Amino acid sequence: MSSKTIFDKIWESHVVHEDKGYPAVLYIDTHFIHEVTSPQAFDSMRKKGRKVFRVNRTWATADHNVPTLNQHLAIKDLLSRHQVEMLKKNTKEFGVNLYGLGHPFQGIVHVIGPELGITRPGMTIVCGDSHTSTHGAFGAIAFGIGTSEVEEVLTTQCLLQNKPKTMKIEINGKLKEGVVAKDIILYVISKLSASGGTGYFVEYAGSTIRDLSMEGRMTICNMSIEMGARGGMIAPDEKTYEYMKGREFAPKGNEWDKALKYWKSLPSDSGAEYDRVETFNAWDIEPMVTYGTNPGMGVGISEKIPSSIDMKNDSEKNQLKKSLEYMGLKEGQPMLNQKVDYVFFGSCTNSRIEDFRLAAKVLRGKKKASNIKAYLVPGSKQVEKQAKIEGLDRVFADAGFELRGPGCSACLGMNEDKIPPGKYCVSTSNRNFEGRQGPGARTILVSPLTAAATALAGKIADPRIYFDKNTI
Amino acid sequence: MRKIKIIKSTAVPLPTENIDTDQIIPARFLKATTRENFGKNLFVDWRRNEDFVLNNEKYKGEILIAGRNFGCGSSREHAAWAILDYGFKAVVSSFFADIFKNNSLNNGLLPVTVSQAFLDKAMKEIETNPKTEIMVDLEKQTISMPSINMSETFPIDPYKKTCLLNGYNDIDYVLSLKDKIISYENNRKHE
Numbered sequence: 190m191s192s193k194t195i196f197d198k199i200w201e202s203h204v205v206h207e208d209k210g211y212p213a214v215l216y217i218d219t220h221f222i223h224e225v226t227s228p229q230a231f232d233s234m235r236k237k238g239r240k241v242f243r244v245n246r247t248w249a250t251a252d253h254n255v256p257t258l259n260q261h262l263a264i265k266d267l268l269s270r271h272q273v274e275m276l277k278k279n280t281k282e283f284g285v286n287l288y289g290l291g292h293p294f295q296g297i298v299h300v301i302g303p304e305l306g307i308t309r310p311g312m313t314i315v316c317g318d319s320h321t322s323t324h325g326a327f328g329a330i331a332f333g334i335g336t337s338e339v340e341e342v343l344t345t346q347c348l349l350q351n352k353p354k355t356m357k358i359e360i361n362g363k364l365k366e367g368v369v370a371k372d373i374i375l376y377v378i379s380k381l382s383a384s385g386g387t388g389y390f391v392e393y394a395g396s397t398i399r400d401l402s403m404e405g406r407m408t409i410c411n412m413s414i415e416m417g418a419r420g421g422m423i424a425p426d427e428k429t430y431e432y433m434k435g436r437e438f439a440p441k442g443n444e445w446d447k448a449l450k451y452w453k454s455l456p457s458d459s460g461a462e463y464d465r466v467e468t469f470n471a472w473d474i475e476p477m478v479t480y481g482t483n484p485g486m487g488v489g490i491s492e493k494i495p496s497s498i499d500m501k502n503d504s505e506k507n508q509l510k511k512s513l514e515y516m517g518l519k520e521g522q523p524m525l526n527q528k529v530d531y532v533f534f535g536s537c538t539n540s541r542i543e544d545f546r547l548a549a550k551v552l553r554g555k556k557k558a559s560n561i562k563a564y565l566v567p568g569s570k571q572v573e574k575q576a577k578i579e580g581l582d583r584v585f586a587d588a589g590f591e592l593r594g595p596g597c598s599a600c601l602g603m604n605e606d607k608i609p610p611g612k613y614c615v616s617t618s619n620r621n622f623e624g625r626q627g628p629g630a631r632t633i634l635v636s637p638l639t640a641a642a643t644a645l646a647g648k649i650a651d652p653r654i655y656f657d658k659n660t661i
Numbered sequence: 662m663r664k665i666k667i668i669k670s671t672a673v674p675l676p677t678e679n680i681d682t683d684q685i686i687p688a689r690f691l692k693a694t695t696r697e698n699f700g701k702n703l704f705v706d707w708r709r710n711e712d713f714v715l716n717n718e719k720y721k722g723e724i725l726i727a728g729r730n731f732g733c734g735s736s737r738e739h740a741a742w743a744i745l746d747y748g749f750k751a752v753v754s755s756f757f758a759d760i761f762k763n764n765s766l767n768n769g770l771l772p773v774t775v776s777q778a779f780l781d782k783a784m785k786e787i788e789t790n791p792k793t794e795i796m797v798d799l800e801k802q803t804i805s806m807p808s809i810n811m812s813e814t815f816p817i818d819p820y821k822k823t824c825l826l827n828g829y830n831d832i833d834y835v836l837s838l839k840d841k842i843i844s845y846e847n848n849r850k851h852e
Contacts, residue, residue: 205845206838211820214835216845226737228694254692268692275694311851319736319760335738335764337831345835347842351818353759383679384730387759417733419759451851483679483733504678504728511677601688601735622683622734624706 192458195424196355196390199330199455203313205347212349218312220342221298222249222285224276225603226317230340231279241283243346248307249280249287252297253603257566257593260290269604283343294437296569296595299323299537303407304571306436310425310452315342320537320619322413325422326406327429328455330390332420353419354464356389360397362471367653369547370405371539371617371636373397374412375477375487377469383485386418389465392457393423397471403432404543411538412619415484424456476652478524479621479634481512486621488524490639490651496520515623516631517611524649527633528560529613532644533626534637535566536600536618542575544617544637549584551641551655557589558647564606565590566598588644602627615643663769664828668750668797671722674787675714680727681734682761686743688735699739700746719791726753726783726795731772732761741765751797753804755780766821767831773797773804773815782811799826 193201205214227249234241241247254269264270273290280287288294294301299320302308310328315321317339324331334348342348358377378385391413398406406423413421430449433439440448475489486509488494494513497520500506513520518527534540534548545567557563565585567573573595576582582592599606600618602625608614610629617640621632635643638652645655690702707713714720725744731754732740741764744752751771765772775783786809787793797804797815799822805812824830835842 202849202851206841211834212818214838214842216842216849225691229696232695253688266692272692272694317736317738319734333736333760335736335741335760335767337738337764337767341832341835344832345839345842347835347838349820349831349835383733384756384758387730387756414734414736414760417730417758447851483681508678601683603688603691620681620683620734622681624687625683628687628706 192460194457194461212351215350219314220247221316224251224272225253228275244284247285251289253597255596260594297537300568306439319414322420323411325410328425353390356465357463359395360469361395364471369636370408372477374409376474378416378485379487383483384417386416391418391421404541527649531614532563533599533616538619539617540568547637548641549581552588557644560647563590662830665825672724672726673720675727678728679730682740685740699743703743703747723750725749729756733758736760738764741768
């Protein structure tokens with residue numbers, strides 16, 4: 190029997206059919222939908238007189254467009270309101286389960302799936318959103334799809350897919366203090382580039398990965414798309430099963446025992462082969478900060494922005510020049526002490542309870558700098574509730590912040606939480622593209638620790654100076 | 662689904678690399694609930710700069726020729742809709758992001774992957790001579806620029822090629838396998 194990777198095992202057990210010369214017909218266990226990438230799919234199905242094939246495998250939430258203040262009131266922006274209404278109308282008409290605004294389970298789709306126990310090891314999971322890779326942290330094949338594919342999955346519960354190549358990214362060793370999951374993935378992308386993973390499905394492995402909590406693993410898998418990878422996954426282990434146990438929709442009783450047996454069979458066999466392997470040493474990683482306009486343009490917080498002479502070729506030189514012009518930064522400039530205007534804690538990358546606990550550890554008993562405006566947006570109603578139970582909302586309020594309601598918020602500025610043109614925003618989100626957080630907005634990606642330190646200093650700060658060894 | 666056989670046209674040169682889908686169609690335009698009219702917001706923020714190529718009358722055509730890693734970032738299919746609605750039928754680049762490539766193929770927008778050398782020469786020629794014609798032949802999988810005697814074959818997934826040539830879409834094919842899907846569901850050993 191040949192050695193198989195976890196990807197191979199899950200792929201093979203989900204192929205319904207494969208004709209010669211055709212992509213595989215892959216069964217999709219779980220389909221998450223949200224208001225932005227589903228309306229045209231439902232509309233098309235309505236016109237063709239089709240039903241959703243498996244409503245019990247389809248889960249909806251409203252996250253991209255929703256306001257983060259006064260969520261109980263009608264959405265002010267008419268287009269946003271209409272789109273969120275459409276999701277309500279479509280899910281009702283087609284019989285799909287919706288956790289919309291006002292529901293205690295509502296939140297960012299990639300936060301609520303795992304916290305509700307919907308996401309499970311060994312599943313195939315898709316959503317019309319590229320950060321669907323987040324669910325790979327549980328040992329699932331999870332990836333983003335476009336609206337036409339959303340229609341395909343709603344109609345057939347299957348997706349035609351060519352099998353991608355596999356890449357193992359192995360990270361070993363102990364992380365330095367103050368270095369967290371977000372820094373790991375920013376570091377990896379800075380080494381592999383924004384296109385380095387294209388065509389591959391990644392498996393993250395190694396002792397550093399094993400040491401991460403489930404939320405840390407979600408942060409890592411979440412940003413797989415930022416190196417162009419189809420998705421990224423981490424084999425399940427005791428931490429995974431511990432996380433899943435007792436969750437709302439997690440299997441229970443006999444079903445749990447059966448599921449556990451299946452999940453334990455999933456990790457890659459020793460000797461399994463990958464198309465490509467990249468290895469990194471955890472000790473080389475320091476808190477990361479991006480300076481450019483794609484997530485691969487990042488450096489360690491104590492390092493300087495590269496210079497043109499460091500670039501390998503003309504195209505890299507041009508990219509650097511264009512990015513720095515947009516960002517209003519200079520070649521060779523240190524990122525430390527760069528003045529900023531906004532700090533955003535949120536997004537499917539870093540808006541879970543552990544992220545807020547990390548931020549609170551730095552912020553506790555201190556006040557934010559007067560030049561900083563901040564958005565603190567929990568990933569879900571459940572995270573918001575937990576943060577309040579733990580008194581984190583008071584820590585934030587004392588520091589001069591406001592804990593808002595859940596949604597994608599300033600990650601992509603579809604709602605009112607936009608960063609104004611020319612302003613710098615240090616953000617725990619996943620993309621620093623031109624105009625991502627608002628036209629002309631300048632995004633700097635960091636970990637929740639670095640974001641908290643920056644909020645106190647009013648400029649980019651190394652989180653390691655803000656805590657003593659015993660507290661984090 | 663629109664059919665493609667041959668595209669013969671002048672091209673619009675956009676040498677910038679790593680063009681992400683937030684540039685192609687910013688998030689604030691994703692609030693629409695239909696597929697129409699995205700073309701007017703194609704590269705809308707870059708168009709504010711009067712030097713941007715789409716503002717330059719000299720460059721027109723059904724082909725967009727762009728720097729490597731085109732379409733990276735968000736999975737928004739709206740990016741493909743915007744490019745098509747604007748009037749393009751093909752995008753030529755040396756490297757496409759996966760999700761964007763799939764979205765294009767599913768909408769009858771042809772992504773043509775060429776070598777970096779071809780891309781660089783083509784870009785230079787078109788920038789200098791905007792009336793340069795490019796011919797893309799899907800059946801033969803060739804892209805040629807007769808005026809500079811340059812041509813290359815391009816790769817394309819054979820199934821997608823058949824779909825584009827004939828106007829087929831994935832859903833019809835998968836729907837035809839409904840019985841197999843149900844049989845799979847009934848026989849699977851685990852969730």
